Amino acid sequence: MTGRWSTALLALLALAFAPGAQAQDAAAVRGGWLADVNGVRHILYLVARDNTLSGVYCTRCDEPDNLAFVQDGALGGGKVRFALQYQPDSGRALRETVEGSLVNGELELRFRRQGAKDPGRVVRLHRCVHVPRPAAQRRVAQGP
DSSP: OHHHHHHHHHHHHHHHHHHHHHHHHHHHHOEEEEEEETTEEEEEEEEEETTEEEEEEEESTTSGGGEEEEEEEEEETTEEEEEEEEOOTTSOOEEEEEEEEEETTEEEEEEEETTOOSOOEEEEEEEOOOOOOHHHHSOOOOOO
């Protein structure tokens, strides 16, 4: 009888804390990430809702062909998985699969181009530094 109760209690605790674990994972990856690789800035912004990811990614962000949308994103077990969909004006659509996890506070991602035979590339992104909006740091002058 004791074995059944302890098993039931463990199952209830796992169910009770499962949403919290998902929320913690979501909070850990949500927001802005960046990396500088060989002089090229990589920017990733992730939107995390429960265990679903969406967002945008770009390199050389002033060129629209380098913008990709995060699609089919999933979050679970401390790992992230999503696809990047590029729709360049000058050519056909391109898709990359991305998988990774948090490693010492950095988001380590492996990018693999769809249909490619190579192992892909690994990029380690770190959190963007939060810059407060100017209006939040100054007082508005009162009229005479």
